[in-house]
Amino acid sequence: MTALRRVTPQLLTLAALVALVTLFFPDFLRIEVVNGRLVGPIMDILKRGAPVGLLAVGMTLVIATRGIDLSVGTTMAITGAVAAWSITQGYGLGGALALALLAGVLAGLWNGTLVAIIGIQPIVATLILMTSGRGIAQLVTEGRILTFSHDGMAFFGSGDLLGIPAPALLWGLTAVAVALLMRRSALGMLIEAVGVNRAASALAGVNATVLLIAVYVASGLCAALAGIVATADIRGADANNAGLWLELDAILAVVIGGNSLLGGRFSIAASVLGALIIQTVDTGILLAGFPSEYNLVIKAGLVLVILVLQSPNLAHHWYALRRAAQARRERAMDTAKETGQ
Amino acid sequence: MLLTIRSLTKTFPGTKALDRVDFDLAAGEVHALLGENGAGKSTLIKCLTGAYERDEGVIALDGATVSPRSTSEAQELGIGTVYQEVNLLPNLTVAQNLTFGQEPTRFGMVDRRAQRRQAEAMLEGYGLDIDVGRDLSAYSVAIRQIIAIARAVALSGKVLILDEPTASLDAREVETLFDVVRGLRDRGLGIVFVSHFLDQVFELTDRVTVLRNGQKVTTERTADLDRVQLIEHMLGRALENEVVGHAKTHVAQDRPELLAFENFGRRGHVEPFDLTVGEGEVLGLAGLLGSGRTESAELMFGLAAAHSGGARDQSGALDLSSPRAAIAAGFGFAPEERKEDGIVADLSVRENIALALQARRGWARPVPRAEQLRLADEYIEKLDIRTSGPEQPIGDLSGGNQQKVVLARWLAMNPRFLILDEPTRGIDVGAHAEILRLIQQVTAQGMSILVISSELDELIAVADRVIVVRDRRHVAELTGSEITTDTIVRAIAAPGRDQAEASV
Ligand SMILES: Nc1ncnc2c1ncn2[C@@H]1O[C@H](COP(=O)(O)OP(=O)(O)OP(=O)(O)O)[C@@H](O)[C@H]1O
Ligand SMILES: [Mg+2]
Numbered sequence: 001m002t003a004l005r006r007v008t009p010q011l012l013t014l015a016a017l018v019a020l021v022t023l024f025f026p027d028f029l030r031i032e033v034v035n036g037r038l039v040g041p042i043m044d045i046l047k048r049g050a051p052v053g054l055l056a057v058g059m060t061l062v063i064a065t066r067g068i069d070l071s072v073g074t075t076m077a078i079t080g081a082v083a084a085w086s087i088t089q090g091y092g093l094g095g096a097l098a099l100a101l102l103a104g105v106l107a108g109l110w111n112g113t114l115v116a117i118i119g120i121q122p123i124v125a126t127l128i129l130m131t132s133g134r135g136i137a138q139l140v141t142e143g144r145i146l147t148f149s150h151d152g153m154a155f156f157g158s159g160d161l162l163g164i165p166a167p168a169l170l171w172g173l174t175a176v177a178v179a180l181l182m183r184r185s186a187l188g189m190l191i192e193a194v195g196v197n198r199a200a201s202a203l204a205g206v207n208a209t210v211l212l213i214a215v216y217v218a219s220g221l222c223a224a225l226a227g228i229v230a231t232a233d234i235r236g237a238d239a240n241n242a243g244l245w246l247e248l249d250a251i252l253a254v255v256i257g258g259n260s261l262l263g264g265r266f267s268i269a270a271s272v273l274g275a276l277i278i279q280t281v282d283t284g285i286l287l288a289g290f291p292s293e294y295n296l297v298i299k300a301g302l303v304l305v306i307l308v309l310q311s312p313n314l315a316h317h318w319y320a321l322r323r324a325a326q327a328r329r330e331r332a333m334d335t336a337k338e339t340g341q
Numbered sequence: 342m343l344l345t346i347r348s349l350t351k352t353f354p355g356t357k358a359l360d361r362v363d364f365d366l367a368a369g370e371v372h373a374l375l376g377e378n379g380a381g382k383s384t385l386i387k388c389l390t391g392a393y394e395r396d397e398g399v400i401a402l403d404g405a406t407v408s409p410r411s412t413s414e415a416q417e418l419g420i421g422t423v424y425q426e427v428n429l430l431p432n433l434t435v436a437q438n439l440t441f442g443q444e445p446t447r448f449g450m451v452d453r454r455a456q457r458r459q460a461e462a463m464l465e466g467y468g469l470d471i472d473v474g475r476d477l478s479a480y481s482v483a484i485r486q487i488i489a490i491a492r493a494v495a496l497s498g499k500v501l502i503l504d505e506p507t508a509s510l511d512a513r514e515v516e517t518l519f520d521v522v523r524g525l526r527d528r529g530l531g532i533v534f535v536s537h538f539l540d541q542v543f544e545l546t547d548r549v550t551v552l553r554n555g556q557k558v559t560t561e562r563t564a565d566l567d568r569v570q571l572i573e574h575m576l577g578r579a580l581e582n583e584v585v586g587h588a589k590t591h592v593a594q595d596r597p598e599l600l601a602f603e604n605f606g607r608r609g610h611v612e613p614f615d616l617t618v619g620e621g622e623v624l625g626l627a628g629l630l631g632s633g634r635t636e637s638a639e640l641m642f643g644l645a646a647a648h649s650g651g652a653r654d655q656s657g658a659l660d661l662s663s664p665r666a667a668i669a670a671g672f673g674f675a676p677e678e679r680k681e682d683g684i685v686a687d688l689s690v691r692e693n694i695a696l697a698l699q700a701r702r703g704w705a706r707p708v709p710r711a712e713q714l715r716l717a718d719e720y721i722e723k724l725d726i727r728t729s730g731p732e733q734p735i736g737d738l739s740g741g742n743q744q745k746v747v748l749a750r751w752l753a754m755n756p757r758f759l760i761l762d763e764p765t766r767g768i769d770v771g772a773h774a775e776i777l778r779l780i781q782q783v784t785a786q787g788m789s790i791l792v793i794s795s796e797l798d799e800l801i802a803v804a805d806r807v808i809v810v811r812d813r814r815h816v817a818e819l820t821g822s823e824i825t826t827d828t829i830v831r832a833i834a835a836p837g838r839d840q841a842e843a844s845v
Contacts, residue, residue: 186699186707189692196687203644203682204750205668205700264687 003269010257010273013306017280024288038163041287049279050167051076051226051243053272055250056257057178058219060271063254065195065215066263067115067122072223072250074133075107076243079227081140084148084237093152097228104224105217107133112213130247137239147236157233167229171272174225178218179268188266191215195263253278256306277306342401343368343531344500349398351381351388353737355729358384360555362398366500366531371522373542373563374535376552376575377769378741379727382535383425385552386502390415390422402499413442421497425504425535425740425767426680427489431478436460438477439492463495464488468517482509482678483630490518494525501525502533505740507541508766509677511630511795519545537741537769539568551575576771596620599789600659600758602641604650610636613649614815616808618758618791621784625804626793627829633813634793635677638760641791642674643667668701673756675747677763677793679740683747686736690728691717693735694749701754720749723779725772741767748776752783759783762793777803797826809833 022028031040055072062069079100086096107129114125140146159166182188193201194208202208226246231237255261256277257270281302285295308314344366351359359381366372374382387393389400391409400407402418409415412422429438436456437444440463445455460473467487477485486509493501501522507515522532522545534546542549543563551558551574558574572580596619606613611633618624626634639645641652643661652659652670660666664674676682685693695713702708717731724745728738735746744767751759761780765773780803784790794800800807807824809817809832817832 184707186702186704189688189696189699189707190704193685193688193692193696197681197685199682200685201696201700203642203664203674203676204697205665206696207665207700 003267006258006267007270007273009309010270010277013256013309014273014277014280017277017284017302021280021284021288025284028284028287033163036163037160037165041283043165043168045276045279045283046168046171047165048283049275050171050229052246052249052253052278053171053275054174054222054226054229055219055246056253056271056275057175057268058215058222059247059250059254060257060259060266060268061178061182061191061215062122062219063251063259063261064191064263064266065212066198066261067212067215068126068251068261069111069216069219070123070126070247071107071111071129071133072219072226073243073245073247074130074137075104075220075223076227076230076246077137077237077239077241078107078133078140079103079224080231080242081137081146081237081239083153083228083231084146085140087148087150087153088146093150096153100228101221101224104220104222104227106220107223108217108220109213111220112216115216116209116212134239137237137242141237141239143239145236145238149235153232154235155232156228157231157235167233170225170229174222175268175272182268187211192264192266195266249278250275252303256303278303342366343403345399345401346385346389347399347401349385349388349400350396351384351393352396353729355733357555359388359395362552362555362557364550364557365560366533367548368499368529368531369526370547371526371532371534371545373546373549374533374552375542375549375571376558377727378745378767378772379739380552380575381555382552383504383739384555386422386424386504386533386535390420390502392424416442416496419498420500420502421493421495422502423486423489423493423504423506427482427485429477429485429489429492432476434474435471435477435480435488436473438488439463439473439495441492463491466517466521467491481631483511483514486510487514487518490521494521497525497530500531500533504535505537505767506534507536507538509630509763514630515541537767537773539571539770542571543568553577572770575769580771580774596622598655600652600654602650602652605640605647605652606650607636607640607645607648610640610645610813611810612814616815618789619805620789621787622789622805623780623784623803624789624791625800625807625824626791626810627797627800627807628810628833630795632810632833633815634810635762636813637810637815638674638762638791638793641667642672642760644674665700668697668754668756671757673697673751673754673759675751675759675761675764677766679744679747679766684735684743687734689732690721690726690735690738690746691731693746694720694753697750697754716749716753720746720753724749725775741769741772744768745772745776752779756788758789758791760791760793763795764792765794765796765799773799797829800824800829801826811835 018028028041031038031042059069059072082103083096083100086099091099111126111129114120115122156166156170161169190206190211193206194211198208227243230242253274254271256274257267259266259271281299285298290298342365346362346364349359349362362385364385374385376382384393388395391411391414407418409418415422439460440456444451445459446452447455457473464473469484469487471480471484477488486506490503490506506518510518526532536542546563548560549563549566549571550560553575598617599620600618602614602616604613604615626637628634640647641661643663643666646662652661659670661670685696691713694717695708699708714731720726721728721731726745727742735743738746748764765776768776777799780790792800792803801824804824807819807829808815809829811833819828819832
C-alpha cells in the first residue's frame with residue numbers, strides 16, 4: 001500500500017505522458033501479435049528502455065549510499081566488448097556471458113575499493129573508470145567494431161520469449177529480483193542506513209565498507225547486463241559508442257524516481273518507472289513526428305516539468321495550502337458555533 | 342516588552358508542537374524556557390527565527406510586528422540564535438565560520454587579515470586558545486559550541502537565544518558563558534535560555550516560562566519558585582524520588598569478574614591502563630572534557646586500535662579491533678555525538694532501534710517486522726519517547742527524544758558490557774531519573790555498564806566505582822564511600838598528585 005503510494009507520482013507522470021503521446025499518435029497503445037510476438041510502440045519502449053532500466057537498478061543502490069556511478073556507460077562498452085570478443089574467440093554463449101559479468105564485477109570492485117577503502121569521493125572515483133574505460137574497451141576490440149554472428153547471443157538483443165522481447169524480460173526480471181532481495185532481506189535498510197549516516201551505522205555494527213563495495217559491484221553487474229543487451233542488439237561491440245552518455249540517463253531515471261541524491265530511502269520500482277518515463281519521452285517525440293532536431297529540447301523541457309512537479313518544495317507548499325484551508329474551515333465552524341449560541 | 346509572542350501555533354503531521362503559546366521577553370532579562378523533551382522549546386525558537394514557518398501567531402519586536410523568514414533575516418532584526426544542534430560548517434575555518442555572511446571585504450575581495458582580526462576579537466573573553474585560521478573540524482564539540490555562541494552573541498543586537506548551550510560544556514566553560522550572558526543582559530539585551538540543568542536555571546535566569554505538550558503552563562519569576570515546583574510545572578506531576586542527589590549506598594562489593602583490560606592504551610589517545618569490570622557493575626568515568634574519557638571508550642569499542650595491551654574475559658583474549666568485533670564480543674557503545682555518530686536521521690524510530698540488532702544478525706536474516714515493532718513499542722513506553730509513532734523519522738524527534746532512541750538501540754541488544762558516553766545529555770529531569778533507574782535495573786540483571794559523564798551527581802548516583810581521567814591517564818579509582826563530589830573534584834583537579842595515585 002505504502003509502496004504504491006511511493007510510486008504514485010511516477011505512475012501519474014507516465015500516464016500523463018502516454019495520454020499526451022496518444023494525442024499526437026493515436027496508435028501509440030496498439031499492440032499486435034505478429035508471428036507469435038507482441039509488436040507495437042509500447043513493446044518498443046520496453047525493449048529500447050532496457051539498457052537505461054538495467055543501469056537505473058544498480059544506480060539506485062549506489063545513490064542510496066550517497067554515491068554516484070559515472071562509469072556505468074563505459075562499463076557497458078567494456079562488458080559488451082568482452083562479450084563480443086569471447087564469442088568471436090569461440091568461448092560459446094556461457095563463456096561470453098560469464099566473462100562479461102566478471103568484467104562488470106571487476107569494474108564494480110575497482111570503483112567500490114576507491115570509494116569505500118581509499119575514501120575517494122564517488123563522483124571522482126567513478127570518473128576515473130568513466131574516462132579510461134573506453135580505452136580498455138578499445139584494447140579488447142583492438143580498435144575495430146567487433147562483429148559476430150551467434151544466434152544465442154543475439155537472443156539477448158532481439159529475441160523474444162512468450163512473445164515478449166528478451167531485453168524487456170531481462171530488465172523486468174532484474175528489477176523485480178533486486179527489489180525483492182532488498183526488501184525481503186535486511187539489505188535495503190542497511191544500505192539506507194549507510195547512505196544517511198555512515199559513521200553512525202558503522203558504530204552500530206553495520207559493515208559499511210563491504211556494503212559500499214557491494215553496491216558498486218551490483219551497479220557493475222547491471223551495467224554488464226546492459227552491455228550484453230546493447231552488444232547483442234547490434235551483433236557487435238562498438239567501444240566508442242556503446243552506452244555513451246547512458247550514465248546520465250540512468251541518474252536521471254533515479255532522480256525522476258524521486259530518490260534523493262543525498263542518499264537514504266530508495267525505491268527501485270520508482271527508478272525503473274523513471275527509466276520508462278525517459279524512454280517514453282524519447283520514443284514519443286519520434287512517434288509524434290517532431291523534427292528530430294527538436295528532440296533534445298523537448299526532452300529537456302519535459303524532464304524539467306516532471307522534476308518541478310515532483311519537487312519536495314512544491315509538496316511542502318501544497319501541504320501548507322491545505323493546512324491553511326483547513327484552519328480557515330475550522331475557524332468558520334467556530335464562529336458559526338459561537339453565533340449559533 | 343522587547344519581544345512579545347502571541348498565540349503561536351505550529352503543527353507537524355501527527356503532532357501539535359505549539360498550541361497558542363504566548364511568550365514575553367523584557368530587555369535586560371535572562372528568560373528560561375523550560376519543559377520536557379518534546380515540549381516544544383526548540384520549535385518555539387525556530388518559529389521565532391523563521392527557521393520554521395509558523396501556522397499562526399503574532400511576533401512583535403520593540404512593538405512592531407516582525408515576521409523573519411529565515412535565520413539571517415532574524416539576525417538582521419537583531420536576533421542571534423544558537424540552535425540545539427550546532428550548525429556551523431566544519432570544512433570552513435573558525436574565522437570563516439565566525440564572520441560568515443558578513444566577511445570584511447577590501448576591493449571586493451574577502452580581506453583575510455581583517456577577517457582573522459575580527460574573529461579573534463569575537464572570541465576574546467571566552468578564554469579559548471585556538472587558531473582561527475584552522476578548519477573548525479579540528480576542534481572539539483565544546484569548542485565548536487563556544488564558537489557558535491560567540492557568533493550569535495556578536496550578531497544579536499537585541500535578542501540572544503541559546504538552545505541548550507551548556508549541554509557539552511564543562512563547569513569552567515559554563516561559568517565563562519554565564520559571565521558573557523550577564524554582561525549582555527546588563528547591556529539591555531533580552532536573552533532566552535533553554536536548559537535541562539535546573540541549577541543553571543536558578544543561577545542565571547530572572548524569569549521562567551514552562552511549556553508542556555506544546556502549551557504554555559506558566560511564566561514566573563525564578564526567585565519565586567523552588568526546584569520541586571518547577572519540576573511539577575514541567576512534568577505536570579511530582580517527581581517521585583529524583584535519583585540525582587540521592588547517592589547510591591556505596592558498599593564495595595565483590596563481584597565476579599567479567600572483563601579485564603590490561604596495559605590497554607594507544608599513543609596520543611590514552612596512556613595504557615588496567616581496568617577490571619565486574620558482572621553487573623556500574624563504572625563511572627569522570628574527568629574534564631578532552632581528558633581522555635571518550636578516547637578510553639573509543640579504544641575499548643575498537644574505534645581506534647590499541648597500541649599496547651589487550652582485553653580478556655573468562656574464556657580468553659577478546660578481539661576488539663573494530664566496532665563489529667567489539668559488538669561480537671558483547672560490547673555496546675552509545676556515543677556522545679548523537680547527531681553525527683548516533684542517529685540515522687531519515688530512518689524511522691523503529692529502524693533506528695533495530696539497527697544494531699540487525700547488523701549483528703547479518704543482512705540475510707532480517708529482524709521480523711513484528712519483532713521490530715514490539716521492540717520499538719517497548720522502548721517508546723519504557724523511555725517515554727515522545728513520537729507520533731514507531732514510523733516517524735528519528736530526525737523529526739526533539740533532541741532529547743533522539744538521545745533516548747539511541748539508548749534504546751543498545752539496550753535492545755542486551756550487551757554484556759555497555760559503554761554510555763554522556764547518556765543523559767539533553768534529557769529532561771523526568772527522563773533523567775528514568776534512565777538512571779533503568780541503568781540500575783539492567784545491571785541488576787547482570788549487564789555491566791561504563792558511564793562517562795560530566796555530571797558528577799549522576800556518577801555518584803549510579804556508579805559502584807569511579808575512574809578519574811586526567812591528561813589522558815587514568816589517575817584515580819574511587820570505590821564505596823570514597824565516591825563523593827568532593828573526592829572526585831579533587832582527583833580531577835589535583836596537580837602533581839598523580840604520582841601517588843597513578844597506581845591504577
Ligand atoms: N521537523 C519536524 N517534523 C515533525 N515533528 C517535529 C519536527 N520538529 C519537531 N517535531 C515535534 O515537535 C515536538 C516538539 O519538539 P521540540 O524539538 O520543539 O522539543 P524540545 O522542547 O526542544 O525538546 P528537547 O528538550 O528534547 O530538545 C516533538 O514532539 C517533535 O517530535
Ligand atoms: Mg530542543
